[in-house]
Amino acid sequence: MQTLYNFATGPLLWASFAIFLAGSVWRIYSMIALARKKEMSVYAYMSWGFSFRSIFRWLTPFGTLGWKANPAMTVGTFAFHLCLLLLLLFAPGHAEMWDYNFGLAIWSLPEWLADTLTVVVIACCAFFAFRRLRVPAVRYVTTTHDWAVLLLVFLPFISAFLAKMQLGNTLFMTLLHVLSAEAVLIAIPFTRLSHAIFSPFTRAYMGSEFGGVRHCPDW
Amino acid sequence: MGIADRRIEDGNLMQAVAKLTPEKIKAAYELVTKGEAGARLSTYYQSCMRCGMCAQACHFSISHPDDPSYTPVGKMDQTMWKLIRQKGEVTPDEVYGMAQIAYTECNMCKRCVHYCPVGIDTGFITSLVRRFCYRLGVVPTYILDTAHSHSAVMNQMWVKQDEWIDSLIWQEDEARGEFPNLRVPLEKEGAEILYSVIAPEPKFRTQLIYQAAAIMHEAGLDWTMPALPGWDNSDMCMFVGDSEMMGRLKRCHYEMAQRLKVKRIVMGECGHAFRSVYDTGNRWLGFKDWPVPVVHSVEFFWELLTTGKIKIPKKFDKPVTIHDPCNITRGYGLMDKLREVVHMLCDKVVEMSPNREHTICCCAGGGIINCGPPFKSVRVAGNKAKADQLAATGVEYLVAPCHNCHGGLEDIIGHYKLGMHTKFLGDLIYQLMEKTRAE
Numbered sequence: 001m002q003t004l005y006n007f008a009t010g011p012l013l014w015a016s017f018a019i020f021l022a023g024s025v026w027r028i029y030s031m032i033a034l035a036r037k038k039e040m041s042v043y044a045y046m047s048w049g050f051s052f053r054s055i056f057r058w059l060t061p062f063g064t065l066g067w068k069a070n071p072a073m074t075v076g077t078f079a080f081h082l083c084l085l086l087l088l089l090f091a092p093g094h095a096e097m098w099d100y101n102f103g104l105a106i107w108s109l110p111e112w113l114a115d116t117l118t119v120v121v122i123a124c125c126a127f128f129a130f131r132r133l134r135v136p137a138v139r140y141v142t143t144t145h146d147w148a149v150l151l152l153v154f155l156p157f158i159s160a161f162l163a164k165m166q167l168g169n170t171l172f173m174t175l176l177h178v179l180s181a182e183a184v185l186i187a188i189p190f191t192r193l194s195h196a197i198f199s200p201f202t203r204a205y206m207g208s209e210f211g212g213v214r215h216c217p218d219w
Numbered sequence: 220m221g222i223a224d225r226r227i228e229d230g231n232l233m234q235a236v237a238k239l240t241p242e243k244i245k246a247a248y249e250l251v252t253k254g255e256a257g258a259r260l261s262t263y264y265q266s267c268m269r270c271g272m273c274a275q276a277c278h279f280s281i282s283h284p285d286d287p288s289y290t291p292v293g294k295m296d297q298t299m300w301k302l303i304r305q306k307g308e309v310t311p312d313e314v315y316g317m318a319q320i321a322y323t324e325c326n327m328c329k330r331c332v333h334y335c336p337v338g339i340d341t342g343f344i345t346s347l348v349r350r351f352c353y354r355l356g357v358v359p360t361y362i363l364d365t366a367h368s369h370s371a372v373m374n375q376m377w378v379k380q381d382e383w384i385d386s387l388i389w390q391e392d393e394a395r396g397e398f399p400n401l402r403v404p405l406e407k408e409g410a411e412i413l414y415s416v417i418a419p420e421p422k423f424r425t426q427l428i429y430q431a432a433a434i435m436h437e438a439g440l441d442w443t444m445p446a447l448p449g450w451d452n453s454d455m456c457m458f459v460g461d462s463e464m465m466g467r468l469k470r471c472h473y474e475m476a477q478r479l480k481v482k483r484i485v486m487g488e489c490g491h492a493f494r495s496v497y498d499t500g501n502r503w504l505g506f507k508d509w510p511v512p513v514v515h516s517v518e519f520f521w522e523l524l525t526t527g528k529i530k531i532p533k534k535f536d537k538p539v540t541i542h543d544p545c546n547i548t549r550g551y552g553l554m555d556k557l558r559e560v561v562h563m564l565c566d567k568v569v570e571m572s573p574n575r576e577h578t579i580c581c582c583a584g585g586g587i588i589n590c591g592p593p594f595k596s597v598r599v600a601g602n603k604a605k606a607d608q609l610a611a612t613g614v615e616y617l618v619a620p621c622h623n624c625h626g627g628l629e630d631i632i633g634h635y636k637l638g639m640h641t642k643f644l645g646d647l648i649y650q651l652m653e654k655t656r657a658e
Binding site: 031032034035037038039040041042044054058064065066067069070073077131135136137138139140141142143146191192194195198199201202203204205206207210213214215216217218219 | 220255256257258259261262263265266268269270271272273274275276280285287288290292293296300304332333334335336337338339340497498502505507548549550551552554573575576577
């Protein structure tokens, strides 16, 4: 298992980063090229000002009609994404990796805070699962794909938490953490998780069309 | 739950579906999703998180709270998302359901945009589903007939050339009883204003032409109306998915104005026609800007009232509420001007909630009312949300500057026994203005 762990944190990690980066660049490039070929109106209407106006507005909790109308979802979505990003960059374990791989001594979250944020992410995943099971509007449109990506995102956090709490085999849990996180990275450009790379563009376009053409807010 | 449980019989839908083969369906799917649509469809499909936040946006889902198949994402899931998931391999029966959803259960009012964090344009997706159905001929009978009328005579209502001119002269005649020197100038080259209407005006709302002529006359404007095709600014081809004809209609409209060398086009109180010249037809033609400026009635009336060309000696004294038509508010941002005009005409305005760009749709637009009697009950039941909103104002008069909105609102007012009356801005202005040139 140790060999596998070394492989997962070595070559496999670099391969995942490479697939994630190359895949994302390729997906974004091909969408931009496709828009240029088929939808010139997208280019004609795109505006930096209205794009950022819309992006910032939707990055404000309860700043839009959609967020106001769905308060639980607003708290869940913001908590999930914020904690996820903080942990990704500043989890104590990750800080060691930054240092080990790149010689970057970055600030890291205190242990207790990292644990708390991990629990928050796990709770948010449970909340999303609850919605998929119990909220009729969500259940009606949920597919296997949605369950798969939710499970995929859930795995790195639950395994990290169990490893930290030393529940189960710590090495196995850590390995699971690394492998599932790599799977998430690889999945981002090619699955529903691609909203991570596409939503800034879809948001920017909608902001531009509403701001510049429709002369009204898109929130 | 789903569209299969609420199938409504429609002559053309049944006939067209009977002729479908898997090959035809697949070919239409390929043409629309791969040939015509591009990055927007692809990113929307992949980025839609199926989170259901849009459920609270749509008047259909608000009116059917226990049925998720009416939510915007539910409707996309039963139509375009399903087509993509199954790579166009769907049955003729399923195409029937898709047509029924796209043509009769989504007004493409885009209210759901305000609820989607990712920025997905459900109205756009519906228009692609309609395009797919149109390529297969699977379009509800009544609206298809209006699109055929556009193709045959370049107007929506099978109005013949002589009938159009005759209707204008008839209204001129009528109006001269009240304003002796009034003219409806036809084909006047170089006029400041070209007034264009939708074909239902000469067909069955002819008094609106009388009122417009009276307002132009009182304001002393240099205006004209066209005698030749292109006079109808409406566009049912846009709503059935006949993009080619949509392009021809808009080109014809603009070229008619260019032929007459007018300074600008003023259009009647219509929402969808504005969408067609400003949002969809122009995109198809590749016009970023319009070849001849187009002014919507709301802006035009605002101009007449603020410059004092039309004076209102006494305002309407009963309380009114304002309905914001989606195509000119969410589509063009006329919320403030509309309010300013109504406040210049009426003493007391009771606002609906939500309003302005968050307005709840009339449920007639997007071509739904044009799908005719078989689907009337769908849009009346699907807009209990608006009926509740209207009832909550407690007022008797409702101002709505859009023909389709009038049709839809009158139907829910009748069905839910709200006892309200709808008014165009033109109705109020004609009724209230100072008539210095009348006899």
